[in-house]
Amino acid sequence: MSYQVFARKYRPRTFNDVLGQDHVVRTLRNAIAQKRLAHAYLFVGPRGTGKTSTARILAKALNCTGGPNADFDPDEDVCVEIAEGRSLDVLEIDGASNNGVEQVRDLRESVRFAPARGQFKIFYIDEVHMLSNAAFNALLKTLEEPPPHVKFIFATTEANKILPTILSRCQRFDLRPIPTETIAKHLLHIAQEEGVQLDEAAAWAVAKGADGGMRDAQSMLDQLVSFCGNSINEGNVLDVFGFTSREKVANLTQTLLARDNPAALALIQKEAESGRELSQLLGELIGCLRALLVAKLDPSADGEGIPAHLWSALLQAADDYAPDRILAAIDVFAETEGRMKWATNKRLHFELGVIKAIQSLGEVRIADVIKVLTKGADFIPTGPISSPSAVVTSPAATPAPAPAAVQPAVAAPAPEPAPVQEAVPAVVETPSPATPAPEPEPKPAPVAVTEPAPLPDPEPEREQVIAAAPEPEPAPIPEPAPEVTKPKAAYGGLASFASMIEDAPEVSELPPAPEPPPWKDEKPAVVEKAPEPVAPAPSIIEDAFYNDPLIQAALLKFEGKVVA
Structure with a gap:
């Protein structure tokens, strides 16, 4: 007798020999015992899980002597003929080579004939998903209402390619990968x-x-x-x-958890030079990290086949990591695995994935930092934080009726310099040399005659600027940090501003500049067009600027030079 490979020699012969498919075996046994046999069965599963073997065992149980019987004798003649493919009542058809309408028509013709020896005429079609749509449609009527002596058994690895009308006419059994x-x-x-x-x-x-x-x-x-x-x-x-041992996979996992880039890359280089399959190594690494993640979430979980001494070392190495860090590393390697399937340089992508995974393990969340800093403390210390945005308020935020807000801000320190309250902020937004020069109309005459009325500042911050105005140099006043404002840092006081006006160049020395639009014409236009609440504030600042005596004197001086 010729040599038989192990896959054929040790093929399951009875239901008891089928391994890893207890749910399928139990269902078929109960169906046979209860006489609840369907007319069509569909076995779905990956390669090597027992689809063809289970189909042949079912055929033996249906056509055995005294059948249907789940506990048949596999050595009787009928069962031996079925196992060897010589039975006239069990027809095995390859769906890949008999996928046309003509073959299905021949099958429909043979369905009408009664079985020769057994009780049923069984048609087993392997790789049934290879049948064409026309062949499936030709089989629909026969599959839905076959003769009582006919049974159909289909097997496929891709159930998604089978028409839904075929699936609905069959009892489906999903064979799982064997543990x-x-x-x-x-x-x-x-x-x-x-x-x-x-x-x-x-x-x-x-x-x-x-x-x-x-x-x-x-x-x-x-x-x-x-x-x-x-x-x-x-x-x-x-x-x-070209597989990798569990010890090496555990060592690589430990180097990752230790965030040792050189050691991890050295292990990958050694495995690649030894001819190992890097894709298989990556799969083993992902499985090891998954086992650690499950152990983090469920302390009672085992190592999923990892030896005890390696498993204890891995648990100790992963003790300092939260589950989300290990999950992030698994995500990195899962993405790397997808890229490696189509990459020619698998080692490069593997090494990049290792580096990214180590970086992800080293990332620290702000919540973790706060938890560590506040661990063991009775309270989190809080104090005033000097923030310019919290102190300096924009003119838009200041309401128009602001006279009442001036008095509580700086009433006691300096009530007399009230007329010059808005001198400094106005300079922040309007340069003095360029503003009055283009105005041809004789505005200074009415300005000089009118008595400057004290206009209160709506912002509390500008009141503090007034207190600092008499100082000769722009030194910051000894106030708390939250109350230091931006205008104070930019301008020292009215004295320095007066010196700037005195030293200003003549109009003839200034370079020609484009003539800006008149001030009076621009103010109402800006207020009308701009929908923001910022529009009304600049007019108040500008009016206070022009009403200031020092500014009026400066305007008179500049306009006198222009006329001359």
Whole structure:
């Protein structure tokens, strides 16, 4: 007899041999025992999870001697014929090569014939999603109301490609990826049956690399026996398939948690030079970080297959990190994994992901800083914070009827310099040389005759400027920090302003400048057009500016020069 690979030799023969699909086995057993058999079944799942094997076992249970019976004898003739594909009553069709309307028409013709030996005529279509839409539509009527002796069994890895009208006519069973522990135990059983010495670490490495597929694991074990003979250890598995050991994955995780960039990059370089599969290493790293995240949220969780000594070291390394920091690192690696699938230089993207993950682990939230600073304190100390925005108020915020606000601000220190209250703020917004020069009309005459009326300042801050006005130099007054205003820092007082006026150049010495629009014409226009409440304040400041005696004298002096 020719050699049979492990995947065929150890294919499940009964329901008891199906591993990792207890929900499917139990449902089918109960349906057979209760005589509640559907006319169409759909098995969905990834490769190597037992779709075809389960379909054949179901066919054996339906057509066995004395059936339907879930506990049939797999060695009887009918069951052997079904297992070998020789039964006339069980037709296996490849959906990839028989996907046209003509093949479905032939199937509909054969449906009318009664079974030759068993109780049912069973049509098993593998990769049913490969059928064309026309073929699906041709099968709809037969699938909905088949003869009593006909059963349909479909298998696919991509249920999303099947028409909804087909899905609604079938009982769907989703076969899940087989757990790693189950695959490892089954590999040890096969090795014992074959007389091969297989280490538990090697069996775990093979099961982990199979990614939930039993057929993949059996094929890998068959290849290892051909490579190593009758003794297989973990090192052989790593050398043949390019996997990374759990110790190295744990070491890489510890270097990440220690935020040691050079050590982490050195480990990646060593693995890349050894020919390891970096995508597989990244997947192992993400799985390790996920286990740590679950342990942070659920202290009773185990290490998900990580050895005890490695798991304790990882928990100790991750003790200082909150779950959100580990979650951020997992997000970085998940994004890196998506880029590595299509990248030619996988090592570069892996290294970039490691650096970003270490940076994310080092980030500190403001809430954490506050928690650390206030830990153990009875209260958080609060005090006055000098903020210019909190002290200096814009003219827009000042209400128009402000005479009452002047008295409580600076009534006691200096009541006499009230006429010059607005001299300094006006200079902040209007340069003195350029403002009166373009005015041709003889405004100074009425200004000199009229007695300057004291105009109160609506802002409390400007009252403090008045107190500082008699000072000869712009030294800041000894006031608290919150009450220091911007106009005080820009102008020292009226004396310095007078010296500026005396030293001002003649009009002939000034460079030609574009003639600005008249002041009187611009004021009402600005007030009418601007919707902001800032508009009315400048007119008050300008009127106070022109009513000041010193400004009036300066205007007379400048206009006299212009006339001359």
